[in-house]
Amino acid sequence: xxxxxxxxxxxxxxxxxxxxxxxxxxxxxxxxxxxxxxxxxxxxxxxxxxxxxxxxxxxxxxxxxxxxxxxxxxxxxxxxxxxxxxxxxxxxxxxxxxxxxxxxxxxxxxxxxxxxxxxxxxxxxxxxxxxxxxxxxxxxxxxxxxxxxxxxxxxxxxxxxxxxxxxxxxxxxxxxxxxxxxxxxxxxxxxxxxxxxxxxxxxxxxxxxxxxxxxxxxxxxxxxxxxxxxxxxxxxxxxxxxxxxxxxxxxxxxxxxxxxxxxxxxxxxxxxxxxxxxxxxxxxxxxxxxxxxxxxxxxxxxxxxxxxxxxxxxxxxxxxxxxxxxxxxxxxxxxxxxxxxxxxxxxxxxxxxxxxxxxxxxxxxxxxxxxxxxxxxxxxxxxxxxxxxxxxxxxxxxxxxxxxxxxxxxxxxxxxxxxxxxxxxxxxxxxxxxxxxxxxxxxxxxxxxxxxxxxxxxxxxxxxxxxxxxxxxxxxxxxxxxxxxxxxxxxxxxxxxxxxxxxxxxxxxxxxxxxxxxxxxxxxxxxxxxxxxxxxxxxxxxxxxxx
Amino acid sequence: xxxxxxxxxxxxxxxxxxxxxxxxxxxxxxxxxxxxxxxxxxxxxxxxxxxxxxxxxxxxxxxxxxxxxxxxxxxxxxxxxxxxxxxxxxxxxxxxxxxxxxxxxxxxxxxxxxxxxxxxxxxxxxxxxxxxxxxxxxxxxxxxxxxxxxxxxxxxxxxxxxxxxxxxxxxxxxxxxxxxxxxxxxxxxxxxxxxxxxxxxxxxxxxxxxxxxxxxxxxxxxxxxxxxxxxxxxxxxxxxxxxxxxxxxxxxxxxxxxxxxxxxxxxxxxxxxxxxxxxxxxxxxxxxxxxxxxxxxxxxxxxxxxxxxxxxxxxxxxxxxxxxxxxxxxxx
Numbered sequence: 001x002x003x004x005x006x007x008x009x010x011x012x013x014x015x016x017x018x019x020x021x022x023x024x025x026x027x028x029x030x031x032x033x034x035x036x037x038x039x040x041x042x043x044x045x046x047x048x049x050x051x052x053x054x055x056x057x058x059x060x061x062x063x064x065x066x067x068x069x070x071x072x073x074x075x076x077x078x079x080x081x082x083x084x085x086x087x088x089x090x091x092x093x094x095x096x097x098x099x100x101x102x103x104x105x106x107x108x109x110x111x112x113x114x115x116x117x118x119x120x121x122x123x124x125x126x127x128x129x130x131x132x133x134x135x136x137x138x139x140x141x142x143x144x145x146x147x148x149x150x151x152x153x154x155x156x157x158x159x160x161x162x163x164x165x166x167x168x169x170x171x172x173x174x175x176x177x178x179x180x181x182x183x184x185x186x187x188x189x190x191x192x193x194x195x196x197x198x199x200x201x202x203x204x205x206x207x208x209x210x211x212x213x214x215x216x217x218x219x220x221x222x223x224x225x226x227x228x229x230x231x232x233x234x235x236x237x238x239x240x241x242x243x244x245x246x247x248x249x250x251x252x253x254x255x256x257x258x259x260x261x262x263x264x265x266x267x268x269x270x271x272x273x274x275x276x277x278x279x280x281x282x283x284x285x286x287x288x289x290x291x292x293x294x295x296x297x298x299x300x301x302x303x304x305x306x307x308x309x310x311x312x313x314x315x316x317x318x319x320x321x322x323x324x325x326x327x328x329x330x331x332x333x334x335x336x337x338x339x340x341x342x343x344x345x346x347x348x349x350x351x352x353x354x355x356x357x358x359x360x361x362x363x364x365x366x367x368x369x370x371x372x373x374x375x376x377x378x379x380x381x382x383x384x385x386x387x388x389x390x391x392x393x394x395x396x397x398x399x400x401x402x403x404x405x406x407x408x409x410x411x412x413x414x415x416x417x418x419x420x421x422x423x424x425x426x427x428x429x430x431x432x433x434x435x436x437x438x439x440x441x442x443x444x445x446x447x448x449x450x451x452x453x454x455x456x457x458x459x460x461x462x463x464x465x466x467x468x469x470x471x472x473x474x475x476x477x478x479x480x481x482x483x484x485x486x487x488x489x490x491x492x493x494x495x496x497x498x499x500x501x502x503x504x505x506x507x508x509x510x511x512x513x514x515x516x517x518x519x520x521x522x523x524x525x526x527x528x529x530x531x532x533x534x535x536x537x538x539x540x541x542x543x544x545x546x547x
Numbered sequence: 548x549x550x551x552x553x554x555x556x557x558x559x560x561x562x563x564x565x566x567x568x569x570x571x572x573x574x575x576x577x578x579x580x581x582x583x584x585x586x587x588x589x590x591x592x593x594x595x596x597x598x599x600x601x602x603x604x605x606x607x608x609x610x611x612x613x614x615x616x617x618x619x620x621x622x623x624x625x626x627x628x629x630x631x632x633x634x635x636x637x638x639x640x641x642x643x644x645x646x647x648x649x650x651x652x653x654x655x656x657x658x659x660x661x662x663x664x665x666x667x668x669x670x671x672x673x674x675x676x677x678x679x680x681x682x683x684x685x686x687x688x689x690x691x692x693x694x695x696x697x698x699x700x701x702x703x704x705x706x707x708x709x710x711x712x713x714x715x716x717x718x719x720x721x722x723x724x725x726x727x728x729x730x731x732x733x734x735x736x737x738x739x740x741x742x743x744x745x746x747x748x749x750x751x752x753x754x755x756x757x758x759x760x761x762x763x764x765x766x767x768x769x770x771x772x773x774x775x776x777x778x779x780x781x782x783x784x785x786x787x788x789x790x791x792x793x794x795x796x797x798x799x800x801x802x803x804x805x806x807x808x809x810x811x812x813x814x815x816x817x818x819x820x821x822x823x824x825x826x827x828x829x830x831x832x833x834x835x836x837x838x839x840x841x842x843x844x845x846x847x848x849x850x851x852x853x854x855x856x857x858x859x860x861x862x863x864x865x866x867x868x869x870x871x872x873x874x875x876x877x878x879x
Contacts, residue, residue: 073603074599074600074603075598075599075602075603075606076598076602077599079598087598154633154640155630155633155640156607156633157609161606161607164603164607165607165638169600175637175638176638176639177638193647193726193727194637194644194647194825194830195719195726195727195825196723196726196727198727222723222724222726224719224723224726226718226719226823227820227823227829228718228820228822228823228829230703230706230718230821231716231718231719231822231823234707234710234716234718235716235718237710237716238710238715240716240723259714263714403836404584405579405583405584405836405837405838406577408579408583408584409577409579409583412583
C-alpha cells in the first residue's frame, strides 16, 4: 500500500524549497532564538484555527509536551525534542508565556532544532497536537464512563491506547482513523477506505493568495490507494489522475508522451526528494569474528575505492535512467577498472581461482554478497549491473533479492554484508536530512549505531574511524545546519563519507517525471526537490475549466 | 446419512481449533512484526518515528505480550464476541475490512465460476462425443493455451490491449469517483464496464482445465457396458448421454465444489493483485507481507472453515447425486 500524502508540509517555520536557511514564520507569526541556541520563543499566528474551528493556543503545545512526558502513554520522550536530538539528551521543556507565546528550552545548545521546526519530516505535529480533541479520550480529563463506549466500539483495550490512536502524527491524517481529527492541513480526510481517500477543503485553512482569496482553490481531493504499480502507470497514461508524482517512473515516459493528447496529460521532468539506489557496505558485518576478512577489507579505504572505481556510472545512467541522472555523490571515483585492479592487488587480493575470481588477502575464497528487496523496479537492474562490474575486476559477487520484510529484519540483525537502497542526503540543503545515519535506509554500521544510541550498553564500540563519524554528527547538531559553522561541519562530514566508502554511489541525483492534467493551473515546474514540493504544496492548484 | 453428517460436524470442531493454532503460529513465524515493517516503510518515505512512539504502538497492538496470550485473547474474543481484533494496517476492526471487500470477491468468484461452467460443460461434452473431430481439436488447442498461459500475464496483456485500443485503463472494479460511493445506476454501469476483464481472465483458465477433465472422464464413461446396454435397449442417444455418463462425468466438478467456498472469499489473488481489484485477495497478500497478524489470521480462519464446510457439502452432494456412493455407504 502506498503512502497518501496530501499537501502536508505544514511546517512551523518555512524556508524556500526544502532548505532551513533563515526560515520565515509559517504557522507561527514570529520566533526568536537565543544566541546560544538553547531557547526558542515562538508566537502562534493570531486567529489560527484547527480544521474544526477551535483556536490554536499554547494549551495545544503544553498538552503535546504533557503527552511526550507521560510514560503511561509514550514510554520515552521523542528524540527530536531532546537536547541535540539524541536519545540520551535531556527532554526539552516548554514555558507558556500567554495564550499565543511559548518558549522551548534545552539544557545545552541545540541549533539543529531550527531545522526540525522548518522541516516537513516532524511537521507542525512536533509541537502542536489538538488538546481539546485529545482530552476527550484521556482519563485525566474525561470520565471513564464516557470513554468506555468508545473503547468498546473501536475494540481497543485501554484509554492510553485510545490516546495513542487519536494523538497522531501528520502522516496518519489520511488513514481511516484520521477522519475527524482536527488538523492544520489544506484538506481534511472525509472518507478513507482500503481503496480510496477522500478529503475536503479545510474551511479554517489560514493561507490566502496575493488577492486575499483563501486557499486551497480545489474543494475536494480523491486519492486512490493502490498497491499495484502497473495499474497506477496505466491509469496515469489514461489521464485518470490529475497529478501523479512519486510513482510515475521515468522508464514510462514514452507511454505518457505517446498518450499526452488523447489523455489530456502533460509531463515535466524534475529533481526528486529521493536519491537513486546506492550501495551500502556494512562496516559492522562479521565484526565479532576473530580475524574477519570482511572487517580487514572494509576498514581499508583502498577496498572501497576499488569497488567505486569498478562501477561504470555512465553505463548505469544510460541503461537504467535514459542518461537523465547526474554522476555525482559521496564517492568521487570515476570508472577506472585498471585503478580498481591495481588497488585490489595492493591489498593482497592477487591470487585468482580457476574461474578468474580473486581470493581474499589470506588466500581464501572471497564472495561479495549484495542483498536487496524489490522496493523499486530499478533496484534489481542495478544489482545485476553492479555484479557484472565487480566480476569484471575479479570480485565474485552474488545478488540476493529477498522480501521487503525479511530484508528489514536481516538488516536490523546485522546479517547483510552489502545492500542496495535509497538514501537522500546530498539532495537536501546541507545537512538537514539525516538519511546518512548508519542504521537508516540502508545499514552501513548498525551495531555501532546501537552502541551510540544506548550509550555503550549494547552494540559494537565503534573503531576509531567510525567514531569519527559519530563525533562529527554530534558536533554539527549544536548549530543550525545552514549556518556558516553548520555548513563547514557538514562539509567535514561529507569528506568523511568520501574517504571511508560506507556508501558507494553508482549515479547521483535523480530525475523523475510528474504527470498532470493539462487543465491544471499553477503546477510547480521549478524548484527542488520537486516531487515533494508538489505533494506538500498543492493548495495553489486550480482547474482552468470549472469542474 | 444423518449420522455421517453429525459425525463430520463434530469432527470439524477440533479440526478448526488445530487450524487456528497452526495458522496463528505460522503468522508469528517470520521474524519481526507489523510495527517493524511499518516503521521501515515510514523511514523509506522520509519519516522517522521515535522509539517511545514505536514502543507505544507495540503495546497498543498487544505485541508486547507473549504469543500464547495473544492467541488466547484473539480466539476468545473471536468465539465469545465475534470480534476478530483490529487490523494494524488499516487501523480498523478486522471484520470491517473483510466486510468491505467480501461482496465484490464473492461476486467475481460466483460469476466467473458460472461462466466457467456454462462454457466448459457443453464444450467438454461436445469434445468427448466428437473425439478427434475438428471441433474437438479446436477445443483442445484452446484448452491447452488456456492452461499454459499464466492468468496474470493474460490480465496484463488484455489490460494493455484495451488501453492501447480505447485509451481506457481497466484496473480495479470502479472508477475512482464510484469507489466507496453508494450504489446507483451510474456505479453499476461503471462496474459492468470494468468487471468483464477479470471475469474473462479468471474464467479462461478454469474453463480450459474443466474442459480437459470433463472430456477425459466422459470418454471413459461413454464406452462402458451400461451405456452400450442402454443404447441396445433403444434409449434415445441424447437422453442416454445426459442422464448416465454425463452425470457420472461431472462428479469431479461436484467433488471440487467444496473449494469454491474459500475461492469466493479470496480467489485468484494474483489476478486481483495484477488488475488492482478491490477484493479480499490483495488484502490477504498485503496483510501477510506486512505481518498484519489478526487480519491474516482471521482471513485464514475463515478460508479454512469454508474449506472444511465446503468439503462436507461436496461429500453430501456426491452421495445424493451418485447412487453408487450412497449404496456403498449402506453396504458398509
